[in-house]
Amino acid sequence: MMPNYPSNINRLQFGVIRPELENLHQRTKPRQVDLYDVFCAILYILRNGSQWRALPHDFPKWQTVYTYFRLWSQQSAPTEPSLLDQVLNKLSFTLRSQQDRSALTSFIIMTAQSVKNTATAENKGYDAGKKISGIKRHLAVDINGFPQAIHITRANVSDRDGASAMITLHANDLRYVCNVLVDGGYSGVNFKLDVMSDLQATVQVAKRNELHKFEVLPQRWLVERSFSWVEKCRRLWKNCERQLHTSATVMTLAFMSVLLRRF
CATH class of the missing domain: 3.30.420 (Nucleotidyltransferase; domain 5)
Incomplete structure (x- = not known):
């Protein structure tokens, strides 16, 4: 069982964004890793500033975590939002709606x-x-x-x-x-x-x-x-980060972590 690192969100909070992350690609075989563990691993890297290869062994393999990070941050076109951008917009819309805005x-x-x-x-x-x-x-x-x-x-x-x-x-x-x-x-x-x-x-x-x-x-x-x-x-x-797009993705993830803790 994965330890409860301070950077983790709970499963109820992750449930808000789970459908979008799971439905990115259709799968024909069972998933080998829990996406909750993958997302918490990315938050660990983000919160502690460690390298991908220094990811604790409590999480899935760093190669797997990095693959999902790249997959979720991909853009179909330079002007199109990535999956993480869409999820951040959804969180902002939902929180605003809860305030009757x-x-x-x-x-x-x-x-x-x-x-x-x-x-x-x-x-x-x-x-x-x-x-x-x-x-x-x-x-x-x-x-x-x-x-x-x-x-x-x-x-x-x-x-x-x-x-x-x-x-x-x-x-x-x-x-x-x-x-x-x-x-x-x-x-x-x-x-x-x-x-x-x-x-x-x-x-x-x-x-x-x-x-x-x-x-x-x-x-x-x-x-x-x-x-x-x-x-x-x-x-x-x-x-x-080597690329400007990756720098923007890291900012997006940081705000996702902030907003998810409000649910």
């Missing part, structure tokens, strides 16, 4: 986070503003802090350009958005035009210098709290 939000808060690379990561750029060589994580959340869009770029991509690309890729999921809240780094006519073109939404810029003193920006702190949720995963303290 519409499944699709009309208000999002956006920001970006530059992260240093490790030696194994291949994609990198240099963020001259924060003096970080690595990648940049672009995130849009709703009023609850639940993720609505995730996009990963090299760190040399500006916040505005990365956010515009994220909006274009996730325009269908954000189609009901009417208002976008950002900080001063997103100021500019071009970004507002991109948001209006893709979402027919308005941009609200919260500038700290207008407060004339240091204060937590109203509602802007929600997106920073969302980053703090996933930063409990050591795998996200730095970027360890």
Whole structure:
């Protein structure tokens, strides 16, 4: 029997996403491993930041776990969501519905986070503003802090350009958005035009210098709290992934772990 690691979710929580994970491919023979054990193994890697080959022997073989990870994160096309992306959207929709909110939000808060690379990561750029060589994580959340869009770029991509690309890729999921809240780094006519073109939404810029003193920006702190949720995963303290798509998948899994614990 597998030990109850702190990174594990319980079987009732896993039952929320089990149908999607099981129905990815039709099988003609019994499954050799329990998908619950596989998913908990992936969460162990994510939470503890260990290598795939260092997976404890309590879990299925690391090769099996990694195969499922790659299978669940595959995209049929660059603009199509992976299975894990679809599951994360389902979790967000379900939790919003439990609060008597519409499944699709009309208000999002956006920001970006530059992260240093490790030696194994291949994609990198240099963020001259924060003096970080690595990648940049672009995130849009709703009023609850639940993720609505995730996009990963090299760190040399500006916040505005990365956010515009994220909006274009996730325009269908954000189609009901009417208002976008950002900080001063997103100021500019071009970004507002991109948001209006893709979402027919308005941009609200919260500038700290207008407060004339240091204060937590109203509602802007929600997106920073969302980053703090996933930063409990050591795998996200730095970027360890070779590909940008894998970096986005790791972010998706981290948010899945957060949202599943609310069921």
